[in-house]
Amino acid sequence: MATLTTGALLVFLIVAVALVLFVTEPVPIDVTAIGIMVTLMVLGPWTGISPSDGVAGFSNPATITILAMMILSEGVRRTGLIQRLQTIVASYTGTSEYRQLGATIGIVGPLSALINNTAAVAVLVPMVNDLAHENGTSPSKLLLPLSFASMFGGMLTLIGTSTNLVASSLSASYIDRSFSMFEFTHLGVIVFLVGSAYLLTVGYWLAPSHVTPRSDRATTAKEEYLTELVVREHSPAVGLTVREALEQVDFEAEVTQLIRDDRYSFNPPLSTTVRSGDVYTVRLTDDALQTLLDVDGIDLVPGVTAESDLKALPPERTLVEIVLTAGSDLIGETIDSASFSDAYRARVLAVRRGGKITHERLPEFNFRPGDALLIESEAETVDRLANDPNVIVAGDLALQQFRGSKLPIAIAVVFAVVGLAALGVLPIMVSALAGVVVMLAAGVVKPAEAYEAVQWDVIFLLAGVIPLGNAMAETGGADVLGAMVVSSADVLPAVGVLGLFYVLTAVMTNMVSNQASVVLLIPVAVDVAARIDANAFAFVLAVTFAASTAFMTPVGYQTNLFVYGPGKYQFADFIRVGGPLQLLLAVVTTAGIAVFWGV
Numbered sequence: 320m321a322t323l324t325t326g327a328l329l330v331f332l333i334v335a336v337a338l339v340l341f342v343t344e345p346v347p348i349d350v351t352a353i354g355i356m357v358t359l360m361v362l363g364p365w366t367g368i369s370p371s372d373g374v375a376g377f378s379n380p381a382t383i384t385i386l387a388m389m390i391l392s393e394g395v396r397r398t399g400l401i402q403r404l405q406t407i408v409a410s411y412t413g414t415s416e417y418r419q420l421g422a423t424i425g426i427v428g429p430l431s432a433l434i435n436n437t438a439a440v441a442v443l444v445p446m447v448n449d450l451a452h453e454n455g456t457s458p459s460k461l462l463l464p465l466s467f468a469s470m471f472g473g474m475l476t477l478i479g480t481s482t483n484l485v486a487s488s489l490s491a492s493y494i495d496r497s498f499s500m501f502e503f504t505h506l507g508v509i510v511f512l513v514g515s516a517y518l519l520t521v522g523y524w525l526a527p528s529h530v531t532p533r534s535d536r537a538t539t540a541k542e543e544y545l546t547e548l549v550v551r552e553h554s555p556a557v558g559l560t561v562r563e564a565l566e567q568v569d570f571e572a573e574v575t576q577l578i579r580d581d582r583y584s585f586n587p588p589l590s591t592t593v594r595s596g597d598v599y600t601v602r603l604t605d606d607a608l609q610t611l612l613d614v615d616g617i618d619l620v621p622g623v624t625a626e627s628d629l630k631a632l633p634p635e636r637t638l639v640e641i642v643l644t645a646g647s648d649l650i651g652e653t654i655d656s657a658s659f660s661d662a663y664r665a666r667v668l669a670v671r672r673g674g675k676i677t678h679e680r681l682p683e684f685n686f687r688p689g690d691a692l693l694i695e696s697e698a699e700t701v702d703r704l705a706n707d708p709n710v711i712v713a714g715d716l717a718l719q720q721f722r723g724s725k726l727p728i729a730i731a732v733v734f735a736v737v738g739l740a741a742l743g744v745l746p747i748m749v750s751a752l753a754g755v756v757v758m759l760a761a762g763v764v765k766p767a768e769a770y771e772a773v774q775w776d777v778i779f780l781l782a783g784v785i786p787l788g789n790a791m792a793e794t795g796g797a798d799v800l801g802a803m804v805v806s807s808a809d810v811l812p813a814v815g816v817l818g819l820f821y822v823l824t825a826v827m828t829n830m831v832s833n834q835a836s837v838v839l840l841i842p843v844a845v846d847v848a849a850r851i852d853a854n855a856f857a858f859v860l861a862v863t864f865a866a867s868t869a870f871m872t873p874v875g876y877q878t879n880l881f882v883y884g885p886g887k888y889q890f891a892d893f894i895r896v897g898g899p900l901q902l903l904l905a906v907v908t909t910a911g912i913a914v915f916w917g918v
Contacts, residue, residue, distance in 0.1 A: 326365040326794035333358055333366075334787065334796075334839065341831035347650065348832060349776040352783025359786050367793030368786050375789075376782035380748045381488040385435070385481040385781065386773055387751035391733060392438030393772030394764040398729045399721025405446040414454045420523060423447050423461050424468040424515050431472030432479045432507075433733055437774075440469045440878040444642065444711050448885055457528035462882035463896055464518045464526065469878050470868045471514040474507040476500055477747060478737065482833045484747075485781065486863040489788060489841045494855045500741035503860060506911045510864070513907050517900050525896045529887035552595040554616025561599075562589035568614060576600035639701050642691050642711040642884045644774070644877070649686045657686075663704070665696030671884050689873060691884025707771065711881060725763040732757050781834055788838035801846030813853045813918040817861050818909040820844050824865035825901055833866045833876060840866075857916045864908045870897025 333355060340351040359366045360373035376382060404426060412418040423443075431439045447465050451458040473479035477487060477500045491497035550556055556564040561574055577587040578598040584591075643649055649657050654667055670684055671691040686692075696704075704710050736754040740747040758764050764772070791797045807816055820840070828836040844858035869876045871894050873883045879893065886892075912918070 324795055326367060327791075327796040327799055329362055329365050330359075330787070330790045330794050330796045334791075337784075337787070337835070338831055341835060347776060349779035349783070352780040352835075354783070355787055356783040359790050365794075366790045368790050372789060373786050374782070376785035377778075379488055379781070379785055380746070381481070381484040382778060382781045382785075384478070384484050384748045384751050386778055387748070387755050388435045388478055388481075389438065389773050390755045390764060390769045391736065391751065391758065392434040392442075393768060394725075394758040395434055395729050395733060396438070396442045397722050397764055397768065398726040399723050400726055400729070401442045401446050403723075403726075405450060408446075409450055409453070412450070412454065414456075416456045416460060417519075417523070419450060419454065419456055420461055420464060420519060423450075423465050424518060427465055427469045428472035428475070428511055428515070431469045432475035433737060435478070436469040436473035436480050437877050437881075439472070440466055440881050441644070441711055444881055444885060451530075452532045455532050457530050457532055459527050459529040459886040459888065460523070462886040463888065463892065464522060466876070466878040466882045467518060467522070467870055467897070467900065468511075468515065470870070470876060471507075471511040473867055474510055474864060475504055476507075476737070477502065477740070478751075479507075480833075480867050481777065481781070482837055482867045483863060485785070485834050486837050486841060486859065486866070489837065490856070490859045492789075493792070493842060493845045494859065496856055499743075500737065500747065503864075506860075506864075506908070506915055509911055510868075510904060510908060514900065514904060517903060521899060522896055525899075527888070527892050529889075529892075530885075546601060548599050548601055549618050550593055550595060550597045550599070551616040551618060554593075554595070554614075556593045556614070556616065557595050559593050560589060561587065561591050561593060564593055565589075573602040574599055575602055639696065639704075639712060640691055640693050640885065641704055642689065642881060643686055644688060644711065644881065647686075647688070647707075647710055650688055651685060653682060653685055655682045663694075663696060663700050665694045665700050667692050667694050669693040671887060688877075689880035689883040711885075722763065725761065728761045729758065729763050732763070777834075780832060784832070784835045784838045787835075788842050791839065792842045797842035797846045800843045801850055804843065804847045805850045813851055814909065814913045816847065816851060816853070817857060817912065817918055818905060820847070820858055821861045821865045821905050821909050824862045825869065825871075825905065828866045828869040828876070829872045833869060836866045837862060854917050857912050857918050860912050860916065861909065864912075865905075868901070868904055868908075870901050 337351060337355050340346065340354075341348055356373050356376070359368040360370050363369055363373075408419075408422045408426065412422050427436075427439055427443055430443070443465060444462065447461050448458050450456075451461050470480070473483070477483050477498050483498065487498035556567070559567070565572055574587060574589075576599070577584040577591065578600075579594065579596070649659070654660070660666060667681055669692075670681065670686075671693070672687065672689070701712060704712050732754045735757075736747075736750045739745045739750040739753075744750075745753070755769065759766060759769060791800075804816070804819070807819055811819065824836055824840050827840070840862045841859055844862050845855045847853075848855035848858040869879070873879045873888065873890065873893055882888070
């Protein structure tokens, strides 16, 4: 068995700390990645990473290609292509939920093969959300399949996902074989078809319906609202239990939170004694709210707006829901610290995180990626937010001005980038950068928009974790892990070890960044293949496919975070719908690799 050197031990320690930080996110993941890079360079005599090696991730072809693809995707979005698609799709699907699901999968798959799948989901979320609402379908039924199908589509070409590009670069380094544009398209087609069949059958049945479509809400006789009520000193409710107080006013209400002496109690028991100064968060109907406000000594908390008040908006104001991505400047901030009201001339009315909606104490709420914010704003603010690549506007985008005349140029550029790389005329990095230059020159995307389109957290994440994989190889850490995994070959055939790597990568990717999973596991996969005299390229492909298909957690893949808020999903939804799919594709992908490339 390989010897565990001091350098390998240090690298393992860095990896362990990094994994904890990636999962818990006490700081943004790009900050963690830069910390990894700096640590590796500081400990260079033991980790084998020199200063030039440490910053090599910034100049890595995969990093540059991903940056260019983000800009190309933004150029396509600026043409309004997605809004045109919405009109076409709506005329085809009508109110058929099944057709809407089929159209969602059929659009995002091929689109994710041409532009980065993360960008594809970002631009399609508003379209799918509106399509569902306008035709009486719960968006929850469509948004999770949208995310999952984008992952299938990303495996159709080299440029479909940033993970493929990173894996190609690492493959070239370790086994001197990179991926061509359509290297694994035939297997990608099988994965896409099998995955789509699952989403249209079992997945359709398992997907929740958390969000009530707007068209159905209009016919609902009794809409429920959340509001905050304060109990005054002279209130007759003081001294009663919550149950007794509700019985006296004679209507049904759900008490979801109690704030007493600055302490928060969620779902307080009905046996709780009401005290003066208590602040209760209550879910009740509009009629019940009016009745409650007539009770002596019960008042609305100042500054808290009940949802019923939203019916009477001034004509120049509008309601819109936005979703924050990992690259948003609002991440980690509160409404006050980000000066949200002044910066956007908008008011945050509610925040949805997964299945939980928060209306109270909003100024104290720290924003996270995937949070959905219901805001009241002016029309021009909606247009400004829609132009921010780190914010997804999940409402009507009719106000936004697109460059429709540039659509033919944008489409031609994307196909030219793909074609030149596929034919081997230019490396993908060069063709992608050339496409960016053409889009900028033609006015499809403006320079300032191009800089804003780049998800810099992803770029710094890549630059930070790429040296970590190199350090594992340099110090012999990959050999140590490889020797441990090789022991499974005593009881498993080579194809079984291949499947084990797929499952191991999938589990890790569901907890940490997909790029980090690839960087950490490809060196180990190559070493294991060499030890059992197997096809190293097959093992690289297993890691690549598994890292690009993380279905079981909202943090497993960025597209999952994009739909997490608008779909009102809960963590368990990803396990219920994504778990069987993860196991199905583990079998299909492993078998496909064995058949097409051999083990």
